[in-house]
Amino acid sequence: MLLEIQNLHKIYNNGTHALKGISFGVNEGEFLVVIGLSGSGKSTLLRCINRLIEPTSGTVRFLGKDITHIKGEELRKIKAQIGMVFQQFNLIKRRSVLSNVLNGKLGSLSTFDTILEKYSDEVYKEAYKCLETVGISEKAKVRADSLSGGQQQRVAIARSLMQSPKLLLADEPVASLDPATSNSVMQYFEKVNKEFGTTVICNLHFLSLVRRYATRVIALKAGEIIYQGAPSDINETWFRTIYGEEAEEVEIR
């Protein structure tokens, strides 16, 4: 099993109990989608997995290793193996697309070389390959903030591919994109998942996207898992349980 989470709790300093005993496992090659209302704890869960934040209790096992409370060098080694894509793309706006992609390699290069931006030819080649994977290598030299939202998100995917990640996390990667662009960006996640066998865990809002891309779904509500199963099994009743009685499904194509 690639990732194993047991009885995970997260309480923020202000007292918010964001995760209340989450347990699940993820096998290699899965495309797991996490759904749930705003504030249900989806981002918190992803951040506990790549340890941007430290869980309050419970365990996170990655490749059999307990990473719940590791620190320092050990933690950086783990982070280097887990890619993450954010809703707001989080690129360095004033730098070129290429240097943004190269940033994905920081974890495995020496500090000195990266400060002088001395990258070997292989690293450059790899960066171009990652850009080709997301179909945007012709933009390598332009400034990141001159790209459209969808293109920026693809650069962010390329940046995380530079890590040759075992696991790719995506926190609502298409929430700030229009429907057509959303689909095209999601297709790149699918491609990475299918072609490289990279395991993907992705937070999503739209059920139509979930049905199309997920191999398995977990639904969170107020910090607890209330549904776990195949995307096709989410029927009307489950939908109302997850999103509340008032909810109505919106199609996105």
Add this chain to the structure above:
Amino acid sequence: MILDPELELHPQKLIANRKRKADKFNLYKAIFLDIFFVFYFILVVQRAIYYKFILNLSDLPFSWNEILSIFIGSVVIGTFWALSKTSLSCKLLGIAKDNKTTKWTVEIFGWSLFNITFIAGWIVTKISIVGLFSSEGIAGAERLFGAMFTPQFRIFDDALFAMIETIYIALIATLISIPPTLVLSFFTARNLMKDNKISFAVYYVLRIILNFIRSIEPLIWAIIFSVWVGIGPFAGMIALLVHTIASNAKLYSEAIEGIEQGPVEAISATGANKIQVVWHGVVPQIVLPFLSFTIYRWDINVRMATIIGLVGGGGIGTMLMQYQGLARWHEVGLIIIMIAFVVWIMDYVSAKIREAIY
């Protein structure tokens, strides 16, 4: 799922505890503030308004006993006032009771405090409308302005040379300030230093030192350094340098605190270490603001270098001081025109450059 009761209770309790502690601390602060307000109020009313204005005494009677008894009185009044939670400071610190008494004390006492301060200020400044518009005074000013508007161009060469010296003093101070300022700004940016106790202590101590240095005007630094290294351009340059480092470190570190956190987080999520995160995540976001602050600072330093010259920091200011001492107003006129011209040009150029970078 059954939860560990500790887990369930702990945060809420923690928050309640923190709030209680904060309130208690605020009450202590309120007591001190109220004592100060009352003490200040009584002193100002008694000394500035009663003795000086109403009795019109030229020598104010002074005795430590009197001051001490006023202080003790203020301590008693201030303490009880704050403890009753109806005082001005309680209101300021947000721990006052919400009732009519509070409202009245705050309004009446607050207003009186403001008014007596204004009145005392007026008396102390010896504001005199008569002095400003007396015919004698105006005649003097006319003579002076007349001389200035007919500048003496014979000293133009010397003045130009002194002006260039001033500009270079400012330029060198600004350039040398860049590396230490950069280093200091990273160590005084809260978001980079708050993670562990040691770095936070460093942050705190550096902040205090820089605040202290900044609170001393360049003019005073120039006096200190002209004693230290001798009167001249070097003293002026060091004075500017010290003040520039302290002020720009603050501006830079605020720029660092204001950067977008998302990209920084994204880079630390790739497994980059702290130095890499700062270099690749923070630095690219701040080079332009840094450049812009630095250019602006050069502009400020040219103006300050002029002033510093007045106390022996070299350049055009020193020259101005000499001619002013000799009451040669035509020469002074030329120097002032040159200063105004250069300052205007610097202002314009630095604004243009800053516009261009953004």
